Amino acid sequence: MGVIIRNHRGFSIAGDSFHSSHNSTIEVEADAVVKGLQLAAHMKIQNIILESDCQEVIRALDNTEFCPNWRISPMIDKVNHLKPLFNGIKWKLAKLRxxxxxxxxxxxxxxxxxxxxxxxxxxxxxxxxxxx
Incomplete structure (x- = not known):
C-alpha cells in the first residue's frame, strides 16, 4: 500500500509505501488512511484533506453513526486517536475507479x-x- 502527501497546490511533498498482510481491500484502504495520518503528524502538518476512493472508509470516518465493516473498526479507532494531532481534517471521496x-x-x-x-x-x- 502507499500514501502520498500533497501540498495545497497538488504537488507531492512526501510519500511512503508499506507491505500489507490484510485479507481485503477495505482493510488496506483503512490502514492506508492510518499510515497517511501518521506520516502527516510526523511532518507536523496541521490541516488535512484526506482523499480515498473507498466509500465505506470515508463514510465511517465522516459519520460517527455509521457502523463500518468489522474488519476496519480497529483502524477507524486508530484514526480517532490521531485526530487530536490536527487542527482540521476533511474526508473526501476521490473520483471512483x-x-x-x-x-x-x-x-x-x-x-x-x-x-x-x-x-x-x-x-x-x-x-x-x-x-x-
Missing part, C-alpha cells in the same frame, strides 16, 4: 501482460489471445 469495478476478473491488458511476465495466469484480454 478509472477502471472497471470487475478488474480482478477482467484486468486491463497492461496488467495481463505484467501477470503473464511474472508467470501468473491471467484471463485472455481479447480474441487474439485465444489458441485455436
Amino acid at each position: 478509472l477502471c472497471s469495478q470487475d478488474w480482478a476478473n477482467r484486468p486491463p491488458t497492461s496488467l495481463i501482460s505484467i501477470l503473464r511476465n511474472d508467470g501468473l495466469p491471467g484471463p485472455p484480454s481479447s480474441t487474439s489471445d485465444r489458441v485455436f
Whole structure:
C-alpha cells in the first residue's frame, strides 16, 4: 500500500509505501488512511484533506453513526486517536475507479501482460489471445 502527501497546490511533498498482510481491500484502504495520518503528524502538518476512493472508509470516518465493516473498526479507532494531532481534517471521496469495478476478473491488458511476465495466469484480454 502507499500514501502520498500533497501540498495545497497538488504537488507531492512526501510519500511512503508499506507491505500489507490484510485479507481485503477495505482493510488496506483503512490502514492506508492510518499510515497517511501518521506520516502527516510526523511532518507536523496541521490541516488535512484526506482523499480515498473507498466509500465505506470515508463514510465511517465522516459519520460517527455509521457502523463500518468489522474488519476496519480497529483502524477507524486508530484514526480517532490521531485526530487530536490536527487542527482540521476533511474526508473526501476521490473520483471512483478509472477502471472497471470487475478488474480482478477482467484486468486491463497492461496488467495481463505484467501477470503473464511474472508467470501468473491471467484471463485472455481479447480474441487474439485465444489458441485455436
